[in-house]
Amino acid sequence: MRFLSFAKLNLHLEVLQRREDGFHELRTIFQTIDLADEIDLFPGRAGGPRIELEVAGTGSAGLPADESNLAWRAADRFLAHWGERGESVRIRLGKRIPIGGGLGGGSSNAATVLLGLCALLGRNPGLAALEEVAAGLGSDVPFFLHGGTGLGTGRGERIERLPDPAPPLELWLAVPPVQVSTREVFSAHRIDPSPAERRPTEAESARLPAPWRPLVGWNDLEPTCLALYPAVGAVYNRLSESGAQAVRLSGSGSTIFAQFADRASGEAAGHRLESDSIWLAVKTLSREEWRRRSGLDALSGGS
Missing domain, CATH: 3.30.230.10 (Ribosomal Protein S5; domain 2)
Structure with a gap:
C-alpha cells in the first residue's frame, strides 16, 4: 500500500x-x-x-x-x-x-x-x-x-x-545546504521575559483568510537560528530584499518560506539565491485535500 x-x-x-x-x-x-x-x-x-x-x-x-x-x-x-x-x-x-x-x-x-x-x-x-x-x-x-x-x-x-483558510496559497521554499540542529537552536534561544504585549490576536485568528494576512504571525526561534547559522541568515536576508510580501523561518530552520504577489516574482527571487540552495514552489493543503491525496482518507476522514 x-x-x-x-x-x-x-x-x-x-x-x-x-x-x-x-x-x-x-x-x-x-x-x-x-x-x-x-x-x-x-x-x-x-x-x-x-x-x-x-x-x-x-x-x-x-x-x-x-x-x-x-x-x-x-x-x-x-x-x-x-x-x-x-x-x-x-x-x-x-x-x-x-x-x-x-x-x-x-x-x-x-x-x-x-x-x-x-x-x-x-x-x-x-x-x-x-x-x-x-x-x-x-x-x-x-x-x-x-x-x-x-x-x-x-x-x-x-x-x-x-478551519482551513481559503483559497490555497502558493509559497516558495528556500532550503539552504545546511542541516539545523533543533536541540542547538532551542538551547541557545533566550525567552523574552515580558512577551505579554506580543501575544497575537494573529495566532488565535488563523481562521482568517484574506490571502492569509501575510502569513499570520512570527517565529520566536528565527533570530537565534539566523545567528547560529550564517548561511541560513544570508538566504533569509536575500529573500527579505527580494520584494516578498512575507518571509519566515519554518520551525527551528533551516527552511525559509516566502510569499510573493505572483509566480513570476517568486521565480525571479530564486535566480538571486545561491545555486546550492533548493528553491521550489509549494501549495498549502486543506485537511480534505490532505486526506484525499495522502491515501489515508478512509482512516482519517472521521477522526
Missing part, C-alpha cells in the same frame, strides 16, 4: 517557557503543504526481520534505515501496541522532503506509518490512542494525524484543528 507523507510549515511559533521536563511550552500554527515523501507498506517476509526499512530518493543521503529512523520507530510502537504474535512489516521510504529543514519530514513519516499500518493490518485503535503513541515519538508527530491547519500547544503535541 502506498501513502504520501506531506511536509508542514510553522506559520507562527511562540516559545513561551522552559518546562520541568526539559521541553519548551509552545504555541504554533502548523500548515500542511504539498511537498511529500512516499511510503510503501507491505507485510513482512516469512522468516525476515520484524521491521524492515528501505530508504531511497533524492533526499535520502545520510538518512539511517534502522531503529534511529522515526518511520522504523513508529512501526515498532504500532506493533508493540496493536500487533499480533509473529506479525512483521516492510517499509519503503522515498524521501523528497529535505532533512533537518524544519519541514517535519521525519515526524510526518512516523504519523503516516501509524495510520498506514492501521490500513495494512486492519486495526482501528482510534485517534486518541494513536495520538498518545505519536506524542511519544516526537512533539510534531500528532499534528500529522490531522493535516490541514492546526494550533499546537504544550510542546506542540496538543492539536486543535483550525
Whole structure:
C-alpha cells in the first residue's frame, strides 16, 4: 500500500517557557503543504526481520534505515501496541522532503506509518490512542494525524484543528545546504521575559483568510537560528530584499518560506539565491485535500 507523507510549515511559533521536563511550552500554527515523501507498506517476509526499512530518493543521503529512523520507530510502537504474535512489516521510504529543514519530514513519516499500518493490518485503535503513541515519538508527530491547519500547544503535541483558510496559497521554499540542529537552536534561544504585549490576536485568528494576512504571525526561534547559522541568515536576508510580501523561518530552520504577489516574482527571487540552495514552489493543503491525496482518507476522514 502506498501513502504520501506531506511536509508542514510553522506559520507562527511562540516559545513561551522552559518546562520541568526539559521541553519548551509552545504555541504554533502548523500548515500542511504539498511537498511529500512516499511510503510503501507491505507485510513482512516469512522468516525476515520484524521491521524492515528501505530508504531511497533524492533526499535520502545520510538518512539511517534502522531503529534511529522515526518511520522504523513508529512501526515498532504500532506493533508493540496493536500487533499480533509473529506479525512483521516492510517499509519503503522515498524521501523528497529535505532533512533537518524544519519541514517535519521525519515526524510526518512516523504519523503516516501509524495510520498506514492501521490500513495494512486492519486495526482501528482510534485517534486518541494513536495520538498518545505519536506524542511519544516526537512533539510534531500528532499534528500529522490531522493535516490541514492546526494550533499546537504544550510542546506542540496538543492539536486543535483550525478551519482551513481559503483559497490555497502558493509559497516558495528556500532550503539552504545546511542541516539545523533543533536541540542547538532551542538551547541557545533566550525567552523574552515580558512577551505579554506580543501575544497575537494573529495566532488565535488563523481562521482568517484574506490571502492569509501575510502569513499570520512570527517565529520566536528565527533570530537565534539566523545567528547560529550564517548561511541560513544570508538566504533569509536575500529573500527579505527580494520584494516578498512575507518571509519566515519554518520551525527551528533551516527552511525559509516566502510569499510573493505572483509566480513570476517568486521565480525571479530564486535566480538571486545561491545555486546550492533548493528553491521550489509549494501549495498549502486543506485537511480534505490532505486526506484525499495522502491515501489515508478512509482512516482519517472521521477522526
